[in-house]
Amino acid sequence: MDFTEGYVEGPYGRTWYKVSGPLQGGKPPLVILHGGPGCTHDYVDSFKDLAATGRAVIHYDQLGNGRSTHLPERAGQGDFWTVDLFLGELNRLTAHLGIAEKYDLLGQSWGGMLGAEHAVLQPKGLRRLVIANSPASLKTWVEEANRLRRDLPQDIQDALTRNEEAGTIDSEDYQKASAAFYALHVCRVQPMPPEVQRTFDAIAADPTVYHTMNGPTEFHVIGSMKGWTIESRLHQIIVPTLLISGRHDEATPLCVQPYADHIPDVRWRIFEHSSHMPHVEEKDACLSAVADFLDAA
Template sequence: MSEIKETYVDYLGYKTYCKIVTPDNPDPAKKPLLVLHGGPGDCHNYLLTYAKLADRANRQVVFYDQIGCGKSAIPHQEDDFYTYDLWADEFYTVREALGLDDIHLFGNSWGGMLGMYCMMKDDAGVNSFVINSSPVRIQTWLDEANRLLKYMPQDMQEALAEAERTGNYETPEAKEAADEYYKRHVVGFYEKDYPQFVTDSFAGVGECYMVMQGASEFVVTGKMKDWDIREGVKSIKVPCMALSGTDDEGTPYTIKEGVDLIPGCEWALIQGAPHIANATHPDECLAAVEGFICKFD
């Protein structure tokens, strides 16, 4: 069985929580995998299936809760505290503190966006990068989300449209519609059936989600509304693989936009998988990630 170590890294006067999963007999030829969660603000827990790579591949796997959520929660901050550079600088700070100077990188959703942003700034010591269902342009993501809504029952479409208009997503009708969308395209389960590690992650979401994203998956009212790194990703030199699902809210069209722009980017598309593909298709995700990163050890 792997050893799990929990520790904290000092950052901006706060503490960034880290979880380090080390196999009993680590293979010295296998570089650690550093995992970036989504949100911003969703916590690391929902990605814990990737900890199985420690036992399956004799590879160390490292998670952390980004500042502002989960076990890295902080007191209320003004909106201008939260920026892309806040989390990019934290990424480099965590790596330096934990000695992660020679790694593979994995990022889901916002985590992949953060990873791309960092790889455009300084890619030193990153040998490969798995970009799991992350857009290079937020408007493409939104256009596709609203296209997916059109396949839902008409009453659910109307309930979500009304929620967007009023800002009230707590009506029974809006909650039922959102639950249906999450079942189809995000988690793969209705809320009552969420695996515990997903429930734990959603329970720790911080205020940064509202600041950066907004009230829902269908409209971005926060700071990410202008996210567009289509030009920047053309400069990424780290070997990359996109990972996504056919039923993902990060639709194949959304992901292809990045695949076509990132030099040499590969793509693993998992049939039937939603956005949090590792919850519904763990073995396929583990095989895809290890199959890619092991080529760059």
Template sequence: MKQESTIETGLAPTQHGSLWYQVTRPPSPAPDAIPVVLLHGGPGSPSDYLAPLDALSDERSVIRYDQIGCGRSDAATDGTAWTVEAHVDHLARLLRELGIEKAHIYGHSWGGMLALAFHEAHPAIAASLILASPLVSVDQWIADANELVALLPEADREAIAAGASHEGYAVAEAEFYRRHFCRIEPWPAPILASNSGQNADAYNTMWGPNEFTQTGNLKGHDRSGSIAGLQVPNLWLTGADDEARPATVRRFASMSKLSTVNVFPEGTHSVHLEQPDAYLTALRDFLRNV
């Protein structure tokens, strides 16, 4: 009989409340199999949409957690929880709670910026970085988003330019998301689960009202300056139609001598759900070779 992975859940304390976490362990772990830690995006969208990546637990432990204030983690005690520095500290506390001294760090979207910031603060922990459809520079993200908005149908462009009060704004926003966030219709269960646990206050405080409008406290943040100094292998993943634009991802990756880039044809920001087999294969190949 085939053995199944084992699942453990728990709460790790931080100064802003407890983080919910899940550790999925392989049935017969190799002694040298370094765990992978999944950092979700948002900010404020819990880790459910990354749950399909728990499949990596056939070879190594997978740690997935909800950032403070969303999903199954505690509500944030105050607004100081929603900063880059606070999220870095929360992750460090989680890894100490779990006794993890070395891990592969996977960051998706905003989680990519968090991964880079965490590695700057704790460079000894990462065995590798996996930067998936990553936010690296807020200004570059918005410049890329503006280019994508400019390619929308004229009615959608006009509605977005007119602002959220325009009667066609919601339709235009949905078209942007269909083209660049997720092209599966209706949206798959992992995304819907994340949406049900989303904290809009966290998203608005750090980011803004939608993927192409940035008004929060991440304004001006840029982690690209740390890429050239990376001393660990780093894998960059994105979709050809992703809001994390392939040209931008390739440019950031080229700053590191230890980088590898994988662009998935026709993929969006949710390419791990659209092309799960190819995505997991790319991750497994990279992790095995590190």
């Protein structure tokens, strides 16, 4: 598949992007927002196959991650790593590519949270929105993650607790226990596909954004985003919206429900054999559902 790459210059560095398919002359382009905060585009790379449906698909690495400018000196600066920072980056990208007047948006996990934040501002060029595997409140997210944790085998729960209390979450014992949770509720394709593993490796190599905005683990959101919620603003999303989640998702139905309850024009697809990554776990069905939604009259 043909693709082009480039960079968008910003006030704090540059943002890398990749465009799969022709940017002009087709259906409205689809911009992909990766998760984290602090992931890379790699694990959502499969969405590039939607270019075969006649639209350009745009991936990018958010500031601080992947091939974009890294800012390790900003570690712990929660007043720097903000939603507004990433909204500004998205606006620069659409302007740079000349698509700000007409585009679709798909955000996965944190990317869906960011996409919702973008949509409540009612940008004139946004046509359709896909929110994939995203919570509407991080308070609910943490509560649900710890509920799922209590359903793990006791020895895995004990390993998690033991290392958290000892401050040894970097240990092999803790990582192995965390991997058991991930295999159930993050990506049920095991071993993880190479593109997914690349993202996890990238977070480990530079956790600046993840640790600052989220915190050390999925179970302990103590970073600058800990109080985040968009529940009271969801009625301001006026574009048609598709919700995606997996039956075994760490973004449980309770996490996703506010989107379904409060966005006026919304539909919800739950993938029965997936957890947090239907685009990997049930790729063909997931991409087909997204294409059908984007192409709907």
